[in-house]
Amino acid sequence: MTIQAVRFDPDKDSAPRTQTYEIPFYDESMVVLDALNYIKSHIDGSLSYRWSCRMGICGSCGMMINRTPKLTCNAFLRDYWPRPITVEPLSNFPIIRDLVIDMDDFLHKLKSVQPWIIRQQDIPLGAREHRQTNEQIDDFRQFSQCINCMLCYAACPVYGINGEFLGPAATALARRYNLDSRDEGLKKRLPVIGEAEGIWECSFVGECSVVCPKGVDPAKAIQQTKLDTTMRFVLPYGNRE
Amino acid sequence: MTTEVQAAPREYGWRMPAVWWARQRHYFLYMLREFTAVPMALWLLWLLVEIQRASNGPTHYSPHGSPWFVAFSVIVLGFALYHSYTFLKLAGVIIRLKIFDRPIPSGAIVLAVFGTWAVASAVVGFVLIWFSR
Amino acid sequence: MSEAARKRPALDHLFFWFMFSQGGVISAIFLPVHVLVQGILGPLKIVTVADRHYDTWVLLLGNPLVKIYILVLVSFSFFHFAHRIRYFVVDLGLHAAKGLPAQVAFYGGAVVVTLATIWILLASVPVRIW
Numbered sequence: 241m242t243i244q245a246v247r248f249d250p251d252k253d254s255a256p257r258t259q260t261y262e263i264p265f266y267d268e269s270m271v272v273l274d275a276l277n278y279i280k281s282h283i284d285g286s287l288s289y290r291w292s293c294r295m296g297i298c299g300s301c302g303m304m305i306n307r308t309p310k311l312t313c314n315a316f317l318r319d320y321w322p323r324p325i326t327v328e329p330l331s332n333f334p335i336i337r338d339l340v341i342d343m344d345d346f347l348h349k350l351k352s353v354q355p356w357i358i359r360q361q362d363i364p365l366g367a368r369e370h371r372q373t374n375e376q377i378d379d380f381r382q383f384s385q386c387i388n389c390m391l392c393y394a395a396c397p398v399y400g401i402n403g404e405f406l407g408p409a410a411t412a413l414a415r416r417y418n419l420d421s422r423d424e425g426l427k428k429r430l431p432v433i434g435e436a437e438g439i440w441e442c443s444f445v446g447e448c449s450v451v452c453p454k455g456v457d458p459a460k461a462i463q464q465t466k467l468d469t470t471m472r473f474v475l476p477y478g479n480r481e
Numbered sequence: 482m483t484t485e486v487q488a489a490p491r492e493y494g495w496r497m498p499a500v501w502w503a504r505q506r507h508y509f510l511y512m513l514r515e516f517t518a519v520p521m522a523l524w525l526l527w528l529l530v531e532i533q534r535a536s537n538g539p540t541h542y543s544p545h546g547s548p549w550f551v552a553f554s555v556i557v558l559g560f561a562l563y564h565s566y567t568f569l570k571l572a573g574v575i576i577r578l579k580i581f582d583r584p585i586p587s588g589a590i591v592l593a594v595f596g597t598w599a600v601a602s603a604v605v606g607f608v609l610i611w612f613s614r
Numbered sequence: 615m616s617e618a619a620r621k622r623p624a625l626d627h628l629f630f631w632f633m634f635s636q637g638g639v640i641s642a643i644f645l646p647v648h649v650l651v652q653g654i655l656g657p658l659k660i661v662t663v664a665d666r667h668y669d670t671w672v673l674l675l676g677n678p679l680v681k682i683y684i685l686v687l688v689s690f691s692f693f694h695f696a697h698r699i700r701y702f703v704v705d706l707g708l709h710a711a712k713g714l715p716a717q718v719a720f721y722g723g724a725v726v727v728t729l730a731t732i733w734i735l736l737a738s739v740p741v742r743i744w
Contacts (some may be wrong), residue, residue, distance in 0.1 A: 250491035307504060334492040342492055375582070382585045397508060397698065397705065402499045417493040434623030440631055443701050444571060470632050499707055512705065513712060518698040524649055525688055526727075529734055531652075531665060532684065535672050536738035542668040546657040553655025561649055565642040572639060602647035609651045613662040613670050 241265040242324035242351035243275050248335050269303040288340040299389030304328040309394035309451045330394040352432050358425025376421040383416035385454040392448035404437040408448035408458030415461040439465050517564040524557040568593045637694025676742030681735045689728040696720040
């Protein structure tokens, strides 16, 4: 099977280039990550890429497979064979080396929505636990499934055009906490999600939800946030606690 | 021109391809959906002109009717239907409604939204045709 | 000033989006039937339509409810178009479409169309309650 991988050595290259490798396709369960590991082990040890769990839960191995953002541990060679596969670093991010991208902006944005339970008054440890029904968990369950793989940011053309955009995962994460019955921090998050480069930049392309490997549906999260935020300011007494 | 996040000195910064929307089918359909606003706006302007023509008096009033106008309307109808279908379907997915604390499945809301579209169209169509007698 | 302190909810964007979403629903629900009936079926004489003849068109346009309907339809739809086309231009790569002058041009355009519609509705056919 032919793998065309992007290479970039910051010390030697001025721009990324493509290198082609031929690997044996020995098992129908082989994924692109297996192919990359084979290349690194047997052909070219200098190939750099991120991976960890190899089972779709850690979110490390996101890359562009034939121009679509995918987890390489979740992209089966049999679905592409016999044609060559192009493997590129995730779109919309700066490239550090080969297939490794700079995720500082992503991490910064996740942190900016204060993704933790915020309460007016913290319940002291040992006093009692937060009680929550299954229905209350259902309200935000979907948005809590994010594995921070950044495929949604790679798929989002708005983020590609405007690096200031808050982005799908961060907004879905904010909504996960805003909908959590234990949380009282919506007003604290509002300045970040409701600012000009927050939710309003989104034009509902929807590709983020298409590529999400965990079914988080960040596009839905963003649109619901737009609606809820608007109602908050439009309805009388909407913006008071 | 893109607002780039500052890439560290030895990194290769991201550049958005100029014709990014032609590279994938989904992106192209998105741009098509966004573009529907243009033909729809033009047709509404035609409607305003036709309303304004009512002030020309009975002898000089002439509604749009040329074959070009019909062809234009056919094209606009295609775009308008694409807008309606995509917008209403997405609106149905977003709206969260709870009756007695039980969430209504989004499929039911989508159906209700499309049902409203059908009823409103029937009412307006009826008014336009009934008042022509 | 810390970065967090600089951020605040952008109420102008909220308003633009509100008008965009309302206009989107209104234009989605009402525009196609107008295009079909007044743009295709009427001119092709497949059915008789009110705007084909002066007296029936004027009868309909005289009704204040019809005037309000047309105003709501046109105004909200144009706010929707303005917002969508502005972001369409941004997507094409023209960063200037995000700035204040562009906002004034696009949404101001929608305001102009709204005012023109009010004028046309009031000036072309007098209000006649049947």
